[in-house]
Amino acid sequence: MVDANTRPAASAKGIVKHFGATAALAGVDFDVMPGEVHALVGENGAGKSTLIRIFAGVHRPDRGTIEVEGRPCQFDGPQAAIAAGIVTIPQELRLVPALGVAENISVGDPPVRRFLGVIPRIDRARMREDARQTLAQLDFAPDLDAPAGSLSFAERQLVMIAKALRRRCRILILDEPTAALEKREIDRLFAVLARMKEQGVAIIYISHRLGEVVALADRCTILRDGRVAAVAQRGAFDAARLARAMTGGFEERASSSGVVQPGTTVLQEPAERPGAICLRAQETLGLAGLLGSGTDRVLARLFGVQPEPGTVAINGVPRRLANPRAAIAAGIGMVPAERSLGLIMNASVRDNIVLPSLGRFIHRGRFDKAGAARAVNELMDVLDIRPRRADTKVSALSGGNQQKVVLAKWLARGVSLLLLDEPTQGIDVAAKAQIHALLRDFARQGSILMNSSDLAELVLMCDAVLAFHHGHVAARIERSDLDESRLHAAIGG
Amino acid sequence: MQRPLRARLAGQAPLLTLILLCAVTALLTDRFLSPFNLTNILVQSSIMAVIAMGMTFVIVGGGFDLSVGSTVALSGCIAAMLMPVGGVALGVLGGVAAGALVGLANGFIIAMLGVNPFITTLGTMVLVRGVVFIITGGAPIGDEGLPPAFIAFGSQRLFGVHYLVWVPVGLLATVTYIMHSTPYGRRVYATGGGREAAYLSGVPVRRVIASTYIWCGALAGLAGVMLAARLQSGQPTAGEFYELTAIAAVVLGGASLHGGEGTPAKSVIGVFIMVVLGNALNLLNVDSYWQRVAVGAVIIAAAAADRLRSR
Amino acid sequence: MQRPLRARLAGQAPLLTLILLCAVTALLTDRFLSPFNLTNILVQSSIMAVIAMGMTFVIVGGGFDLSVGSTVALSGCIAAMLMPVGGVALGVLGGVAAGALVGLANGFIIAMLGVNPFITTLGTMVLVRGVVFIITGGAPIGDEGLPPAFIAFGSQRLFGVHYLVWVPVGLLATVTYIMHSTPYGRRVYATGGGREAAYLSGVPVRRVIASTYIWCGALAGLAGVMLAARLQSGQPTAGEFYELTAIAAVVLGGASLHGGEGTPAKSVIGVFIMVVLGNALNLLNVDSYWQRVAVGAVIIAAAAADRLRSR
Amino acid sequence: QGKTVIGVALAQDDNPLYILMLRGIRARTQELGWEVVAVSSNEDKLKQINGVQDLIARGVKGVLISPIDAIGVNAAYNAAAQAKIPIISLARGSSSPNQTLHVAINEKQIGAEIAEWTVKHIGGDGKVAMILGPSGAPAFRNLAEGYTDVMAKHPGIKIVFRTDGALTRERGVKHAEDALAANPDLKAIYNSNDDVALGAMQAVLAANRKGTTLVTGMNGVPPALRAVKEGNLALTVELNAFEWGRLGVDMLDRILKGETVGKQVFIKHRLVDATNVDEVLARVGKN
Ligand SMILES: Nc1ncnc2c1ncn2[C@@H]1O[C@H](COP(=O)(O)OP(=O)(O)OP(=O)(O)O)[C@@H](O)[C@H]1O
Ligand SMILES: Nc1ncnc2c1ncn2[C@@H]1O[C@H](COP(=O)(O)OP(=O)(O)OP(=O)(O)O)[C@@H](O)[C@H]1O
Ligand SMILES: [Mg+2]
Ligand SMILES: [Mg+2]
Numbered sequence A: 001m002v003d004a005n006t007r008p009a010a011s012a013k014g015i016v017k018h019f020g021a022t023a024a025l026a027g028v029d030f031d032v033m034p035g036e037v038h039a040l041v042g043e044n045g046a047g048k049s050t051l052i053r054i055f056a057g058v059h060r061p062d063r064g065t066i067e068v069e070g071r072p073c074q075f076d077g078p079q080a081a082i083a084a085g086i087v088t089i090p091q092e093l094r095l096v097p098a099l100g101v102a103e104n105i106s107v108g109d110p111p112v113r114r115f116l117g118v119i120p121r122i123d124r125a126r127m128r129e130d131a132r133q134t135l136a137q138l139d140f141a142p143d144l145d146a147p148a149g150s151l152s153f154a155e156r157q158l159v160m161i162a163k164a165l166r167r168r169c170r171i172l173i174l175d176e177p178t179a180a181l182e183k184r185e186i187d188r189l190f191a192v193l194a195r196m197k198e199q200g201v202a203i204i205y206i207s208h209r210l211g212e213v214v215a216l217a218d219r220c221t222i223l224r225d226g227r228v229a230a231v232a233q234r235g236a237f238d239a240a241r242l243a244r245a246m247t248g249g250f251e252e253r254a255s256s257s258g259v260v261q262p263g264t265t266v267l268q269e270p271a272e273r274p275g276a277i278c279l280r281a282q283e284t285l286g287l288a289g290l291l292g293s294g295t296d297r298v299l300a301r302l303f304g305v306q307p308e309p310g311t312v313a314i315n316g317v318p319r320r321l322a323n324p325r326a327a328i329a330a331g332i333g334m335v336p337a338e339r340s341l342g343l344i345m346n347a348s349v350r351d352n353i354v355l356p357s358l359g360r361f362i363h364r365g366r367f368d369k370a371g372a373a374r375a376v377n378e379l380m381d382v383l384d385i386r387p388r389r390a391d392t393k394v395s396a397l398s399g400g401n402q403q404k405v406v407l408a409k410w411l412a413r414g415v416s417l418l419l420l421d422e423p424t425q426g427i428d429v430a431a432k433a434q435i436h437a438l439l440r441d442f443a444r445q446g447s448i449l450m451n452s453s454d455l456a457e458l459v460l461m462c463d464a465v466l467a468f469h470h471g472h473v474a475a476r477i478e479r480s481d482l483d484e485s486r487l488h489a490a491i492g493g
Numbered sequence B, C: 001m002q003r004p005l006r007a008r009l010a011g012q013a014p015l016l017t018l019i020l021l022c023a024v025t026a027l028l029t030d031r032f033l034s035p036f037n038l039t040n041i042l043v044q045s046s047i048m049a050v051i052a053m054g055m056t057f058v059i060v061g062g063g064f065d066l067s068v069g070s071t072v073a074l075s076g077c078i079a080a081m082l083m084p085v086g087g088v089a090l091g092v093l094g095g096v097a098a099g100a101l102v103g104l105a106n107g108f109i110i111a112m113l114g115v116n117p118f119i120t121t122l123g124t125m126v127l128v129r130g131v132v133f134i135i136t137g138g139a140p141i142g143d144e145g146l147p148p149a150f151i152a153f154g155s156q157r158l159f160g161v162h163y164l165v166w167v168p169v170g171l172l173a174t175v176t177y178i179m180h181s182t183p184y185g186r187r188v189y190a191t192g193g194g195r196e197a198a199y200l201s202g203v204p205v206r207r208v209i210a211s212t213y214i215w216c217g218a219l220a221g222l223a224g225v226m227l228a229a230r231l232q233s234g235q236p237t238a239g240e241f242y243e244l245t246a247i248a249a250v251v252l253g254g255a256s257l258h259g260g261e262g263t264p265a266k267s268v269i270g271v272f273i274m275v276v277l278g279n280a281l282n283l284l285n286v287d288s289y290w291q292r293v294a295v296g297a298v299i300i301a302a303a304a305a306d307r308l309r310s311r
Numbered sequence D: 001q002g003k004t005v006i007g008v009a010l011a012q013d014d015n016p017l018y019i020l021m022l023r024g025i026r027a028r029t030q031e032l033g034w035e036v037v038a039v040s041s042n043e044d045k046l047k048q049i050n051g052v053q054d055l056i057a058r059g060v061k062g063v064l065i066s067p068i069d070a071i072g073v074n075a076a077y078n079a080a081a082q083a084k085i086p087i088i089s090l091a092r093g094s095s096s097p098n099q100t101l102h103v104a105i106n107e108k109q110i111g112a113e114i115a116e117w118t119v120k121h122i123g124g125d126g127k128v129a130m131i132l133g134p135s136g137a138p139a140f141r142n143l144a145e146g147y148t149d150v151m152a153k154h155p156g157i158k159i160v161f162r163t164d165g166a167l168t169r170e171r172g173v174k175h176a177e178d179a180l181a182a183n184p185d186l187k188a189i190y191n192s193n194d195d196v197a198l199g200a201m202q203a204v205l206a207a208n209r210k211g212t213t214l215v216t217g218m219n220g221v222p223p224a225l226r227a228v229k230e231g232n233l234a235l236t237v238e239l240n241a242f243e244w245g246r247l248g249v250d251m252l253d254r255i256l257k258g259e260t261v262g263k264q265v266f267i268k269h270r271l272v273d274a275t276n277v278d279e280v281l282a283r284v285g286k287n
Helices: A048-055 A078-083 A101-105 A124-137 A153-166 A183-198 A210-216 A239-247 A295-302 A324-329 A349-360 A369-383 A399-413 A429-445 A455-461 A484-490 B002-010 B013-028 B035-060 B068-112 B117-136 B148-155 B163-181 B183-193 B195-200 B205-231 B242-252 B264-283 B288-310 C002-010 C013-028 C035-060 C068-112 C117-136 C148-155 C163-181 C183-193 C195-200 C205-231 C242-252 C264-283 C288-310 D016-032 D045-058 D074-082 D107-122 D138-152 D169-182 D194-206 D222-230 D241-256 D277-284
Strands: A010-019 A022-032 A037-042 A063-068 A071-073 A086-089 A112-115 A119-122 A171-175 A202-206 A219-224 A227-233 A265-268 A278-280 A284-289 A312-314 A317-319 A332-335 A417-421 A447-451 A464-469 A472-478 D005-009 D035-039 D063-065 D087-091 D101-104 D126-131 D157-163 D186-191 D214-216 D236-238 D264-266 D270-272
Touching: A010 A048, A022 A037, A022 A048, A022 A063, A022 A202, A022 A227, A037 A048, A037 A210, A037 A239, A048 A086, A048 A171, A048 A202, A078 A086, A086 A153, A101 A124, A101 A153, A119 C183, A124 A153, A153 A171, A153 A183, A183 A202, A183 A210, A202 A210, A210 A239, A219 A239, A227 A239, A239 A429, A265 A447, A278 A447, A284 A295, A284 A455, A295 A417, A295 A447, A324 A332, A332 A399, A349 A369, A349 A399, A349 B183, A369 A399, A369 A429, A399 A429, A417 A429, A429 A447, A429 A455, A447 A455, A455 A484, A464 A484, A472 A484, B013 B264, B013 B288, B035 B068, B035 B163, B035 B183, B035 B205, B035 B242, B035 B264, B035 D045, B068 B117, B068 B148, B068 B205, B068 B242, B117 C242, B117 C288, B148 B163, B148 B205, B148 D074, B163 B183, B163 B205, B163 B264, B183 B195, B183 B205, B195 B205, B205 D045, B205 D074, B242 B264, B242 B288, B242 C117, B264 B288, B264 D045, B288 C117, C013 C264, C013 C288, C035 C068, C035 C163, C035 C183, C035 C205, C035 C242, C035 C264, C035 D169, C068 C117, C068 C148, C068 C205, C068 C242, C148 C163, C148 C205, C163 C183, C163 C205, C163 C264, C183 C195, C183 C205, C195 C205, C205 D169, C205 D194, C242 C264, C242 C288, C264 C288, C264 D169, C288 D157, D005 D016, D005 D045, D016 D035, D016 D087, D016 D241, D035 D045, D045 D063, D045 D074, D063 D074, D063 D241, D074 D087, D087 D241, D101 D241, D107 D126, D107 D138, D107 D186, D107 D214, D107 D236, D107 D270, D126 D138, D126 D169, D138 D157, D157 D169, D169 D186, D169 D194, D186 D194, D194 D214, D194 D222, D222 D236, D222 D277, D270 D277
Parallel strands: A037 A202, A037 A219, A086 A171, A171 A202, A284 A447, A284 A464, A332 A417, A417 A447, D005 D035, D005 D063, D063 D087, D087 D101, D101 D264, D126 D157, D126 D186, D186 D214
Antiparallel strands: A010 A022, A010 A063, A063 A071, A112 A119, A219 A227, A265 A278, A265 A312, A312 A317, A464 A472, D236 D270
16 A cells, blocks of 8 residues: 655656647646555546646646656657656557557667677567466467457557556557457456555556546546646545536436347348358447457458458349448448547548548539538537547547547438447546447447447447457347346357 | 637648748749749649549549550540641540549459459559550650641630640649539448448449549549650650659548548649749759758648548 | 467468469579579568568558668768768768668657658658758769778679678577567567557657667668669669658558568568568569569569468 | 850750760850850759749849750749740750750761761771660650661661660760670660760770770760770760850850840761871860
């Protein structure tokens, strides 16, 4: 437990950080003790990442000071922060795609031997051994030479965690490390964190999964609009209270729960195919499975990204989903797990929203700018995309708003079937609830196939869930039988 | 609210550079603003402006085209070879078609086979130059004289402005419309801005990429025909280094070589920067060796100034 | 386990291309494998190989350098100017230092000011060429005779192999070691392959990027000194189009222009492809116009073959 | 003010021939008290036209031009005519009716003379290589044509190697090496200018074929003359570009004074080999 007399491992005093006119942080005090897990929560854009980027040496504060073990520090880059014992897992997955897994884990400080005491040489054997050992803590054993770019999103997240764990540090910062992870991996991570905590490492933990925060944190700081809204000790907060404190009062209503009428069959894969998917009108079907169970491949094949020979019946019409274009033409839309695949980051909200339906805004042979603008504005209102300016670059939007833009793309297109991959990862509770509501609205007319590592989300949203195990459908659990523990057992976690 | 304003101002760095360049030159020599010299600058810019507009398509789409210089020579020679037998119209058509064909080949190899644009267009640059030498035997075409109407097109004026200048003026309006206001144009931006994301939004990215090279080839072809009119002959050695000048102009205009950014109008501003700079150095009688130093320095300075916008 | 094997085979596309090229030429003319001609090819490749190794640093680091051709001329002329007064050692040192200085300027502007590498090095390419002409007056340096030791270095042999060839041989071993086995070298790969990721991992990316240009400049400087030895004079017009050849060689060797991929050895294979191709066409007395067609076609074909590896 | 300003637009600014020519022009204008504005084009026709227009915009009284092409830069001549100023072609000529005067060199004749000299010195038969100038440049085409026309008349002589390219020493070395690799019994290498020839000469020396493979050049620049003196280069052709530049200015002076001159004046050339190199060297040393 935290001894009140010990010095903070790291602290920030009166931090102010502006980006142009935006005040990301407006005077934040924050500290973390050795052997403490200090959670940092807040809505998207509250300033969490900005604060930890200041600890990590990425940003310099406009005002205020950082202290590490009582000594004031001025970091002029990530290097300096790392040297001071601060290691960060940044929110964006940053690996070098062309380099191997082992090498990625030791980028920055590879193990070195010296010839004759001078000529440095990378010690590859040790590099691989280090990587193997750290990954083993997370029970993950990938091909150490495989390029990082060939790993899935969740696997890359594990590599990022391993990369941070390998460095011996006094302060470990994790910015949404579990966004795409399954419960099994999360449990392993927590076990590792518990061990580090015992060794006296100070841990700053950012997450939008408030359940995790309650389970893990010794202390929790809630940021709102760049200010500390509240600080609470373990036991003084639960998920609902945190959510209220972050947003200033709101509660997610449970699913409409009314028994859904099984509509007509919208999508039917050939029945002889093992694991064939069948989706009906107004149905929300979930896909659940552990890392590598093949749920993401289902979406990839139905959207034509990894096309398969043979046809799929869409509303009774056989179609070959040979590429995304064919899938879109068949009325399918896809929300990928990685937002950079769903959005053109340097383009405006407007351009992104109209992209899949450019052909629809033709008026008398020319592109109907006014019509498109009207449609975009309408959608921005319906989805409450902020700021409400269609010419903002999406790169300047918060994650939740970015996710809404991806949804808006497909609503503008009028698709009847949405494929969702981790639709709310990294999105704050309020935005998540908004997106859930939007999806429920959509499901009144259309159908949804949804892959999520967040089992609670599946339970909340789905009419039925397919549990995947080693690429096969192990079970289909209907709404009436759906709860987290049963789902968890079904996927073999 | 402050950001967009500052961004808008900073986005005009190329224009400001051009204005600064003109102002300084005008102060140093009164000849600069003479009507003769202004016409001069317009005519000198016209051909490169056409090439740069084509290059804008390619660069916005995320590509790169080194073959435009050779294409200029090819289409000029083909136009000059066709005119005596088929008249001006056939010559112009043939020249533009030849350029489009080179673009088609580039586009096919790059978009469909997935070969790197740099190496592909370096290959076609060398190859097409060889073809030009083969079909012309290395000698200029049109020594016996091209049709007078064509020669006139290269030297006469309409409403006081050279025909050669009207071409990019008309094109600029058209090309801006296409890039800005048609679904096709938006697809080009989307493809260059994020190829994967565009693909997942149903954009036929390969076809879009291929099309940008066809545009670039066809416009280089048109530029080649214009150059033939200006040179009153098809010149097999024409167009050397045009590729670098054109790319430099587009980038000076603020386009990103990563794709997704740039406009035809700004590329034309980039062309003006290059042309005015050369003109100013000549008017000021700067030694040709020192001219190189000045051109290099100004290119870098202009690009550095443009960096301010992203700071 | 199937992937690495296929990948390894496909990764050798450049080498296979080279072998194929040699085999075909050897079948067509028995002169190709004559000792005289093989020496010939080695000597002809030596200078470009040195440049390509420098370019490998820059391209692996995610950059681009168009200024190497001008740098070659600059350092050759400076070496030739210094030798009569300070001896061979000072000349060589001066030449390499001049190259490194150009690289430093490039690196500073690109890494520290954040200007686009294409436009920056296009600028220095033009600027440095101007400087060369200014310091030489446009005339070759050293026609009155360079030190005999230097001339010998450009034409004599050691253990039956030209001195000029020993330079890239020694360099290749060193540079491969540096890029492959030192922390610095891995930082270059990391920076080119994912700049943000490298930055957040504590790699000083700006300094790394700047350093790649210094390597490139210094090695281009060394190549310039070698060329001066070979031409027995400093030639202000030397090195034109070297930049495109060097980049083409590196890319033919399988490096990606997006950075993070490529090795010095493969770049040298790329150089051999270019040199052997030119040599073969000359030996076969292919018409020089058709040579261009063949060079263009082979470059594209080799690059297309290399694409297999990523299929 | 009041100073006569004339414009110069040569084909290149990095070639010894044109550098020398510009020096001659500057020397003579200095004597006359004129000012020179020089623009460069480096074999780019459009750039040359643009350069001449810049000169006219600058208000020059006359233009000395070395047109890159006989028709390609006619627009420059037209522009001069419209501005009512004389335009004199140096070395290369133009087909434009607006060309005031052509200070000409007879390239075909020179090519033929080089060929005849070569035939005589290799004994009437054997293999010959040709390293040509930039493709398409008429001056080098004419030279080569004069050369090949003569060679065609000698059945014993075979041209076994032809390649074109930029006029640089490195190209000379490389192509001569390849030519010697393909034909170890080469008797002569024709080069379209002295820079290329000096490169080819090095390859010949390295292959130990000094005296057995004759290397010929063209232009008569000082290093080539010295190489002839040392016996490494067999032949060059002295054009005396310096005098050429002076002559151009003189003719312009006469035209500006209203004198009538013809449409063409030829300048002299002279083959330089071991027999007469001393005499030429002695004279050139004075410039
Ligand atoms: N690079 C940047 N440039 C400009 N503004 C920025 C930048 N990074 C952050 N901001 C601003 O700072 C504010 C806080 O952003 P920050 O990334 O810290 O939020 P966050 O709490 O981490 O949100 P999320 O939960 O979405 O990760 C944002 O509202 C934004 O306006
Ligand atoms: N270039 C920018 N200019 C202005 N604001 C920015 C910029 N980049 C980011 N922001 C702001 O930063 C906040 C969070 O940005 P960040 O990039 O951390 O979010 P994200 O990672 O996309 O979202 P999430 O954390 O929910 O996944 C947003 O409110 C956004 O408006
Ligand atoms: Mg964040
Ligand atoms: Mg964020």
